[in-house]
Amino acid sequence: MSAPKELSRGVWRENPVLIQMLGLCPALAVTNTVANSLAMGIATFFVLCGSSLLVSLFRNLIPAQVRISAYILIIATFVSIADLSLEALVPTVHKALGAFIALIVVNCMILGRQEAFASRNRVGPALLDAVGTGAGFMIALLLMGSLREILGAGSFLGVPLFGESFEPWIIMILPPGGFFTLGFWLLLLAWLHKRRAARGGETAGGEAGAARRVA
Amino acid sequence: MGDLVLIFLSAAVVNNFTLTLFLGLCPFMGVSARVETAVRMGLANIFVLVITSLCAWALNTFVLEHAPYLRLISFIVVIASLVQIVEMTIKKLSPALFRQLGIYLPLITTNCAILGLAIFQTNRGYGLFEGLFFALGAGVGLTLALVLMASIREDVERSDVPSVLKGTALNLFLAGSLSLAFMGFAGLMSQA
Numbered sequence: 001m002s003a004p005k006e007l008s009r010g011v012w013r014e015n016p017v018l019i020q021m022l023g024l025c026p027a028l029a030v031t032n033t034v035a036n037s038l039a040m041g042i043a044t045f046f047v048l049c050g051s052s053l054l055v056s057l058f059r060n061l062i063p064a065q066v067r068i069s070a071y072i073l074i075i076a077t078f079v080s081i082a083d084l085s086l087e088a089l090v091p092t093v094h095k096a097l098g099a100f101i102a103l104i105v106v107n108c109m110i111l112g113r114q115e116a117f118a119s120r121n122r123v124g125p126a127l128l129d130a131v132g133t134g135a136g137f138m139i140a141l142l143l144m145g146s147l148r149e150i151l152g153a154g155s156f157l158g159v160p161l162f163g164e165s166f167e168p169w170i171i172m173i174l175p176p177g178g179f180f181t182l183g184f185w186l187l188l189l190a191w192l193h194k195r196r197a198a199r200g201g202e203t204a205g206g207e208a209g210a211a212r213r214v215a
Numbered sequence: 216m217g218d219l220v221l222i223f224l225s226a227a228v229v230n231n232f233t234l235t236l237f238l239g240l241c242p243f244m245g246v247s248a249r250v251e252t253a254v255r256m257g258l259a260n261i262f263v264l265v266i267t268s269l270c271a272w273a274l275n276t277f278v279l280e281h282a283p284y285l286r287l288i289s290f291i292v293v294i295a296s297l298v299q300i301v302e303m304t305i306k307k308l309s310p311a312l313f314r315q316l317g318i319y320l321p322l323i324t325t326n327c328a329i330l331g332l333a334i335f336q337t338n339r340g341y342g343l344f345e346g347l348f349f350a351l352g353a354g355v356g357l358t359l360a361l362v363l364m365a366s367i368r369e370d371v372e373r374s375d376v377p378s379v380l381k382g383t384a385l386n387l388f389l390a391g392s393l394s395l396a397f398m399g400f401a402g403l404m405s406q407a
Contacts, residue, residue: 021244024240024241025239029237068295072295073288076288080287083287099335105330174398175235175398176392176395177391179390180387182387183384186384186387190379190384
């Protein structure tokens with residue numbers, strides 16, 4: 001597999017949140033504003049890259065029987081670093097994200113990448129894979145966060161967009177809005193895939209495969 | 216006593232772990248296809264939550280006072296080994312129950328509700344009994360959400376849904392509606 005493919009795979013075709021449905025808890029819980037989504041995306045990106053690097057480096061030293069515990073320990077170390085750094089550098093963001101920074105440890109997307117990819121590949125590909133998946137996660141979070149903040153608060157990154165007469169859809173920044181927003185994006189993706197599959201017919205094997213994964 | 220009941224109610228319905236805090240979504244989406252499995256998963260969760268609460272309290276009281284930066288790492292290690300121990304004990308003592316719980320027991324390790332409980336309990340400074348009631352409430356809330364979701368999904372399966380909507384998108388809209396319904400409980404606490 002070529003380097004660009006490893007990088008791009010996680011970004012869109014195997015997007016962790018939108019296609020694989022991994023890491024849903026943070027994707028729904030902290031995406032009520034764009035700023036929070038961005039902070040969460042960056043923190044997860046950092047943890048994913050760090051863990052993939054270490055797991056890939058030590059892949060021949062970690063015994064198979066205790067590998068999951070070893071991965072969790074490595075991930076927990078990086079999450080502790082992220083947690084303490086955020087608390088020191090940007091206390092307001094840390095407060096807004098609350099326990100969800102610590103909960104990156106149990107984000108199944110990160111453990112999934114270690115088990116499925118980093119533990120079986122050399123450092124280079126493992127890092128590229130982590131960067132791609134991390135970027136895909138961030139894109140998904142930003143999609144969620146933008147829609148929720150624009151509709152729910154009438155602003156983007158805190159800047160008002162619509163003027164005085166806009167009545168914000170409060171529900172979008174409340175918990176139900178998280179479910180509805182993700183449902184809406186998935187619906188849009190499924191509809192796009194269906195339309196493309198119908199137009200391209202059977203010749204587009206790759207597209208049909210992607211559509212099947214969504215279904 | 217009143218405080219304990221309040222903690223229980225708050226965790227069970229007002230701040231439902233799954234529907235308002237988004238904890239434990241993976242099992243919520245994964246094993247909510249049948250009511251029967253949903254009930255079992257819920258019970259397994261209550262069990263592990265209560266034991267985790269005990270362990271988190273013990274860790275906080277006796278160990279972590281001296282090394283607070285090790286909190287996250289020690290929590291996750293304790294939870295992982297705890298689930299392993301619970302699994303082995305149940306297998307030894309009651310093979311029937313073990314077969315009923317099946318794959319759901321080991322899966323609980325990666326359920327963020329468990330780690331979330333330990334962290335929330337610590338952040339709020341709950342004592343032993345407060346923690347236990349909090350864990351019970353959280354577990355009951357999880358079970359309630361799972362069973363409700365499973366009941367709706369069993370019904371929806373028999374109805375005529377547009378094909379593009381089928382699958383996760385529909386489940387998310389269902390979960391959103393449930394979450395909306397649970398927001399109605401928010402008024403319960405401020406008046407109590």
